[in-house]
Amino acid sequence: MVMPGASVAREVSGIEKVACIDCHLREGKAFSESVHVSVDNLDCRTCHGGEKRYSVETGIVEQLRQVASRPADSGLGDDASRFDHGSAFRGKPTRRDIPQRCGTCHADVTAMNPYGLATDQLAQYRTSGHGRALYQRQDERVAVCTDCHGTHNVMKADDPASPVHAKNVPDTCGRCHEDASLMGPSQLSTRVVAEYRRSVHGQGLLEQGDVGMPHCATCHGSHAAVPPGYRDVGHVCGRCHQQEEQHFLASPHAKFSMFPRCVGCHTPEGNARDHWIRRVAASPEVIRETYARLLDVHPGTRIDDPKTQAAFEARREPPVQQYETICLRCHHPRVRSAHRAFFSELDAQAAQSGATLYQLVRQAELSYAAATERVERVGRGVLLVTDEALLAEEMRTKLVSLAPIQHALNEEKLTQAVEELNALAEQVHTSLDDKVRGLRWRYWALLPIWSCIAVFVTALWVKYKQLKHALVAEGTG
Amino acid sequence: MTEAHDESRTTRRSFVDVVIGIGTAITSFAMVLPALAYLWPVTQSGLGKAREEVGDAATWTLWQARKVVVAGKPVLVVKTDKGYTAMSAVCTHLGCLVELDPVKRDVICPCHAARFDLQGEVTGGPPPRPLPLYQVSEVQGKVYVST
Numbered sequence: 001m002v003m004p005g006a007s008v009a010r011e012v013s014g015i016e017k018v019a020c021i022d023c024h025l026r027e028g029k030a031f032s033e034s035v036h037v038s039v040d041n042l043d044c045r046t047c048h049g050g051e052k053r054y055s056v057e058t059g060i061v062e063q064l065r066q067v068a069s070r071p072a073d074s075g076l077g078d079d080a081s082r083f084d085h086g087s088a089f090r091g092k093p094t095r096r097d098i099p100q101r102c103g104t105c106h107a108d109v110t111a112m113n114p115y116g117l118a119t120d121q122l123a124q125y126r127t128s129g130h131g132r133a134l135y136q137r138q139d140e141r142v143a144v145c146t147d148c149h150g151t152h153n154v155m156k157a158d159d160p161a162s163p164v165h166a167k168n169v170p171d172t173c174g175r176c177h178e179d180a181s182l183m184g185p186s187q188l189s190t191r192v193v194a195e196y197r198r199s200v201h202g203q204g205l206l207e208q209g210d211v212g213m214p215h216c217a218t219c220h221g222s223h224a225a226v227p228p229g230y231r232d233v234g235h236v237c238g239r240c241h242q243q244e245e246q247h248f249l250a251s252p253h254a255k256f257s258m259f260p261r262c263v264g265c266h267t268p269e270g271n272a273r274d275h276w277i278r279r280v281a282a283s284p285e286v287i288r289e290t291y292a293r294l295l296d297v298h299p300g301t302r303i304d305d306p307k308t309q310a311a312f313e314a315r316r317e318p319p320v321q322q323y324e325t326i327c328l329r330c331h332h333p334r335v336r337s338a339h340r341a342f343f344s345e346l347d348a349q350a351a352q353s354g355a356t357l358y359q360l361v362r363q364a365e366l367s368y369a370a371a372t373e374r375v376e377r378v379g380r381g382v383l384l385v386t387d388e389a390l391l392a393e394e395m396r397t398k399l400v401s402l403a404p405i406q407h408a409l410n411e412e413k414l415t416q417a418v419e420e421l422n423a424l425a426e427q428v429h430t431s432l433d434d435k436v437r438g439l440r441w442r443y444w445a446l447l448p449i450w451s452c453i454a455v456f457v458t459a460l461w462v463k464y465k466q467l468k469h470a471l472v473a474e475g476t477g
Numbered sequence: 478m479t480e481a482h483d484e485s486r487t488t489r490r491s492f493v494d495v496v497i498g499i500g501t502a503i504t505s506f507a508m509v510l511p512a513l514a515y516l517w518p519v520t521q522s523g524l525g526k527a528r529e530e531v532g533d534a535a536t537w538t539l540w541q542a543r544k545v546v547v548a549g550k551p552v553l554v555v556k557t558d559k560g561y562t563a564m565s566a567v568c569t570h571l572g573c574l575v576e577l578d579p580v581k582r583d584v585i586c587p588c589h590a591a592r593f594d595l596q597g598e599v600t601g602g603p604p605p606r607p608l609p610l611y612q613v614s615e616v617q618g619k620v621y622v623s624t
Contacts (some may be wrong), residue, residue, distance in 0.1 A: 169528045212570070212605030240603045304600035386546045391553050393566075394544075397573040400588040459493045466490060 014058035020044040022061055023068040030152035035159075047101055049090035097135060098144040099125050124224035133186075141182055146173055148222075165224070167205060169215040170196055195275035214240065233272060234261035243404035251409045265326045280326065281361070281403040282316055284368065284396045290315045291369030303366040312366060327354045356411055361402060364418045368399045371425040374432060383435050388428050395424045528623035534615050542577035547622045552611055553577065553584065554622060557595060563611035563622045564597040570604040584608070 021028025021044075036042050045052065056064065064083065085091075093101045103122035105111045112119050125131040125145075133139040148164055149155075149230040155162035163172040174193035176182050183190050196202045196216070219236050220227060238245030241262075253259045260270055267274035284291075294301060294311055301308045324452035331350040372392040398421040405417050531545040533556055542555045544566050551566035555577050564584070566574045573588035583600065584593040591602030598607045612623045 210605070212603065239523070240589075242602065243588070246590075386549070389549075390544060390546050390551055393574050397587060399570055400573050452500075455496060459496035459500065462489075462493050463497055466493070 009132075015055050016058045016061070017053045018056055018061055018064075020048075020050070023064040025065060026069065027152045030150075034150075034152060034154045035156050036154055042105075045088075046105070047093070049088045050085045051088065095140040095144050096138075097386050098146055099131070099134075101417045102145045108148070121223040124221070128223060128225045129227070130225060143176060147176070164213055164217075166211040166213075167209070168414070169217055170202065170206065173216045188272060192273075192275045199275060199277040200279045202279060217220070232347065233263055237262040243401075243402070244407050247404050247406075247408035247410075251407060253409070264329070270326075270329050275276060278318065281406070282318060282365065284372075284399050286317055287365045287369050287399070288372055290317070291366070291373055295373060303370045309362065309366065312369075313362065316365075323443060327351065353409065353411065357406060357409065357414060358416045360414050361406065362413070364402055364421050367393050367418075367422050367425045371395060372427040378432055378436065383439060384434060385432070385435070388431050391424055391431070395421055528621050531620050531622050534618050534620050537620065540577070540579055540582065544574065544577075547611060548624050551587065552622055553608075553614060555584075555595065556621070557582075561613040561615065561620060562595050563613045564593070564595075564608040565611070567608075568604055569599075569606040569608065570602070575608065 007455050024044075027044075031037060031044075044050065067083065078310065099122055105275070106117070107119050107122040126135060126279070130142040130144070133142040134144065150163060155165045159165060160167065162168065170193055177188065178190050178193050180190050193216075197206060200372055201213045201215070204210045205215055211366075217225065234245060236247070244262075248261075249253055260272055263272050263274060263277070264270045265280060266277050290312060293315060298308070298311065301311075303309070311420060327350060330352075331347045372395065375385050375388045375392045379389065398417065402414070405414055405447070408414075478584050529545070529547050531547075531552075532543060537543075537556045539556055539558065541554055545552050545554060547563075551574055552563050553566040553575060554561060554563045568575050568586040568588065568591055570586065570589055570591055573586050575584045575586045575593065577583075577593075578585045578592075581592075583595065584597075585591070586593075586602065586604070589603055591604045592600045593604070593608050596607075597610050599605075614621050614623070
């Protein structure tokens with residue numbers, strides 16, 4: 001039945017039964033570690049066709065293994081041509097056939113139902129940038145299923161070793177999207193993955209290990225991967241940043257269709273294709289750390305002192321200059337833009353509004369930093385500051401909430417939020433003042449206590465002398 | 478003169494005795510007090526578990542939420558129609574303090590509009606994990622939360 005290839009010698013007589021993995025060791029091992037190994041009725045034949053077992057002459061399996069282990073690009077020809085796998089054998093699918101081959105099961109509702117898996121991946125893939133290039137432009141260099149999921153070693157997406165695990169997605173996409181030879185013909189940037197790695201999202205995912213952070217597929221889709229349109233960027237960001245989007249839609253910028261939305265302010269140059277998304281608001285932790293360093297250098301500094309404010313601004317990360325430079329990208333007389341005439345009259349108003357908003361934000365940041373730092377420092381002593389620590393957490397919440405509110409560019413709304421934060425700071429300081437005063441009072445209260453102890457000890461000493469004197473007198477008498 | 482001298486010595490001795498008596502009484506009381514405190518009923522659980530009283534049940538109205546600190550961590554305690562429920566008040570997204578939404582009767586984070594149900598499970602928004610739950614008990618009119 002089986003006709004070994006020309007390179008396989010017929011030295012030993014007799015027949016033995018072998019399975020695919022007896023020759024294809026590497027593929028067999030990879031398959032045994034994949035998620036597919038536990039699926040009933042799924043084996044090599046599901047994708048490649050062929051027979052379950054083959055009858056071969058005894059003793060030639062080792063030679064067959066050597067043939068099977070040759071790399072495809074070894075120049076020694078296709079393994080399939082050297083060994084007759086039977087009439088049902090379909091061989092290695094072409095790149096164009098791979099999505100359809102995977103879709104045989106993964107687009108089958110009945111087959112996927114027990115696993116609770118979606119069955120629209122193939123349909124989604126056809127709508128993706130990859131799928132359209134593959135099926136409409138016959139471009140076989142685009143990504144197909146196996147490029148992202150692997151071939152024989154397909155793993156669950158939540159397996160940390162899977163190429164489609166959240167933490168591995170940037171590298172997986174980067175294998176093609178950082179390759180100039182692949183991206184060149186489509187005129188796509190090869191910097192996007194590097195930009196993402198530097199972004200607030202990339203650092204959160206790759207450096208801090210927060211798998212809740214968005215990666216490439218979160219914004220672009222996975223099977224239906226396609227870049228969001230210019231007008232859709234805000235909606236994509238708004239899927240997670242709901243508060244920011246809600247406030248932005250209430251801002252004067254929302255009604256201008258040419259406004260570059262989120263990326264206009266959150267990328268270094270407002271380029272809609274830039275993936276280096278940066279935060280403009282400083283995190284509460286950074287604010288506290290900045291203020292603590294300031295206190296170490298200038299102990300006793302006050303937050304209403306202009307020198308303190310200037311020193312805080314100089315140390316703040318991200319730098320406060322962002323507030324100015326971002327606004328001036330559009331609101332500057334020297335900006336050349338086809339749409340310039342629409343908003344040139346608002347430059348002065350925008351500059352003043354921007355300065356006011358920043359003053360409010362800085363005031364809130366310093367207020368938060370001073371109060372929480374004081375709670376921390378007082379708490380290192382003997383006083384219990386549980387209630388004040390809870391208030392400090394409330395302040396932190398208010399401070400984090402300021403970031404979305406800023407998107408409305410509404411001074412009144414922001415002022416109200418900052419006043420609420422300041423009221424909490426006032427509560428913290430008042431409560432700590434009371435406790436510190438009480439502690440001082442207790443220190444003073446020690447004075448009469450120690451005086452009583454001194455009197456008691458003196459009395460004991462006098463009594464001792466009296467008794468000693470009486471005993472001596474009695475002995476001599 | 479001798480009588481006066483003896484009277485003076487007697488008065489001084491009496492004064493010293495009184496001072497010693499008072500001092501001894503205070504010292505004895507300070508030693509007995511811990512023994513009495515030991516006999517007093519225990520109000521906190523042992524084995525490293527924090528159990529803290531968070532308020533009188535009588536003053537707690539239905540669907541009222543309170544933020545308390547248990548073992549140094551902010552906890553949100555809510556009185557529902559099925560009893561009390563307590564969960565970490567720290568949002569698992571960016572660490573803001575969550576609040577009860579009395580209208581929808583679920584928990585909301587004011588920073589990024591995340592929502593949680595009263596079992597702490599994420600029902601909307603960006604948080605990656607649910608809010609950890611705490612045990613709540615009502616004993617003799619007092620509400621206790623333990624880790």
